[in-house]
Amino acid sequence: MKDLIEFIAGRLVEHPDRIEVNLLAEEDNVTVELRVAQEDLGKVIGKQGRTARAMRTVLAAARASDGKRARLEIIE
Numbered sequence: 001m002k003d004l005i006e007f008i009a010g011r012l013v014e015h016p017d018r019i020e021v022n023l024l025a026e027e028d029n030v031t032v033e034l035r036v037a038q039e040d041l042g043k044v045i046g047k048q049g050r051t052a053r054a055m056r057t058v059l060a061a062a063r064a065s066d067g068k069r070a071r072l073e074i075i076e
Contacts, residue, residue, distance in 0.1 A: 001062055001070065005032055008055055013040035028068055032059065035075045044074055 002021045010016040013036050020035040036044050045052045056072045063070035 001030070001032065001059065004062055005034055005055065005059065005072070008058070009034060009036060009044055012043045012051065013037065014043075015040055029071060030063065030068055031071045031073060033073050033075050038076070041074070041076060 002023055005021050006019055009019050009021075013019065015037040018037040018040075020033075022033040022035075024031040024033065034044065043051070044055075046054075052072070052074055059070045059072050
C-alpha cells in the first residue's frame, strides 16, 4: 500500500525524491500520510480535489480485500 501511493504520487510531482509516505496502523484502520514538496502539493490534490479523491478510491479498493479501512491524509 505504501508502494502504491509512492508510485502514484511519484508520477504526479516534479520532485519525486521529496515524497514521504508513512503508515499508521490502528485496530481496523490504516492511515497513510503523504508528504510532498510544497510546490507539488497542488498537483497531488488536483483541481477541486479530484486527484486526491481518485488516490483515496484506489487506496480503498486495494485495502478492501483485507477488511480494513484505509485513509489517505495529505500533509502540508
